[in-house]
Amino acid sequence: MPRPRSLSHDDLAAAALAVIDRDGLAALSMRAVAVELGMGTMSLYRYVSDREQLEGLVVERVLAGVDVSPPPGSWTDQVTALVERVRAAVRVHPEVVPLTMTHRHTSAALLRWTEAILGVLAGAGFTGRRRVLALRALLGHLVGSLQLEHLGPLSGAGTGIMAGLPREEFPLLAETAREAREVPPGEEFGQGLAVLLAGLRTFLAMDEG
């Protein structure tokens, strides 16, 4: 009976995401989001109990569009597609990567995605503890790659520094870093995933044979 809400949770998330995309994750603050929405800072707390919860809404918004239906193909193709879709969704907003780490376990979208991955793994013959470890390994690769790519891409400054390291002390590192500068992020991620899947396939074969 009192006045109706003028904003939805998704409006909040969109405003926060706009701040992040424009000014970076460090610029995300309750005040900044309030300005973005044209309202007072404390008004946000009518919709959200916490900065924490607002961050969760942002993550949810980023991940909400991910299609969790496995495409036709082998189980490795299906896993690859599902993992690549998450990566693609996150890469559109690189600055939210740290948030996806923190709020990983509260995202409904990610729960649905995990269920889909588990479905593929189960269909491939992974059961019990093997399935737990397979999921965890895939998740580890996804998280690790996103993190590495975000705060130290192969083409970035860190690699440049390594490439210029004294060759007598770090011969391999210097050479490898020079090589690394020419590896595009997509290939890095994809090949790493392929290695992991090859390993999982041998484990599966061990189990069956």
Added chain:
Amino acid sequence: MPRPRSLSHDDLAAAALAVIDRDGLAALSMRAVAVELGMGTMSLYRYVSDREQLEGLVVERVLAGVDVSPPPGSWTDQVTALVERVRAAVRVHPEVVPLTMTHRHTSAALLRWTEAILGVLAGAGFTGRRRVLALRALLGHLVGSLQLEHLGPLSGAGTGIMAGLPREEFPLLAETAREAREVPPGEEFGQGLAVLLAGLRTFLAMDEG
């Protein structure tokens, strides 16, 4: 000729680490470290130009003790040992995990470690781009596993929530989460690494054959 320094960089790092271990990473502040050292907040800036640099010192201290000499054995055994040593060093101070992510590329200890890993990979026959991708995959697994373990261990609350999910909507997730609660973190990490190494081995064989 003026009065001598009364603190070393390592003293600062030790004090900061004490704060982190006692009160958590969120409690790390220049003021808290100063209190820990029994001095004024601004005195810290005689030793350190920045909070950023102080964090770097903490990471360096945590990683400094890691032995980078590969043990005898196969190349996979050597890689496993080196990776496990970093994991062991970081696990002593779980709260610094996020810092190790951020300051990864500025740590001298980690550079030496990377050089050692590359030495093992080179000895095993990895060259050029293959070596880049192998290193990156290993680093991805290390980072991802540390991150996952830190903010969502299999035995933690998140897994418990998943285990209690509605079975009609998330049948596999609920079942897998129940199974996951009994997987110790060490096994999770070790098996994931084993899978990755199995994959790398097949890639190496492909290259040779």
Added chain:
DNA sequence: CGCTGTAGGCGTGCGGTGTACGCTTACGAC
């Protein structure tokens, strides 16, 4: 011994953060 210059240590203050609390005000139902 006393002087002197360097650099260690510290106090204050500024602009930022998240958010607790209480007020005003718009609105739907009677």
Added chain:
DNA sequence: GTCGTAAGCGTACACCGCACGCCTACAGCG
């Protein structure tokens, strides 16, 4: 038209990193 509820906001507090300037302990020198 009146009333109750909840939306929206202003103020205030405790915390943060850090710029700036002051005071002072000390090593080297005459």
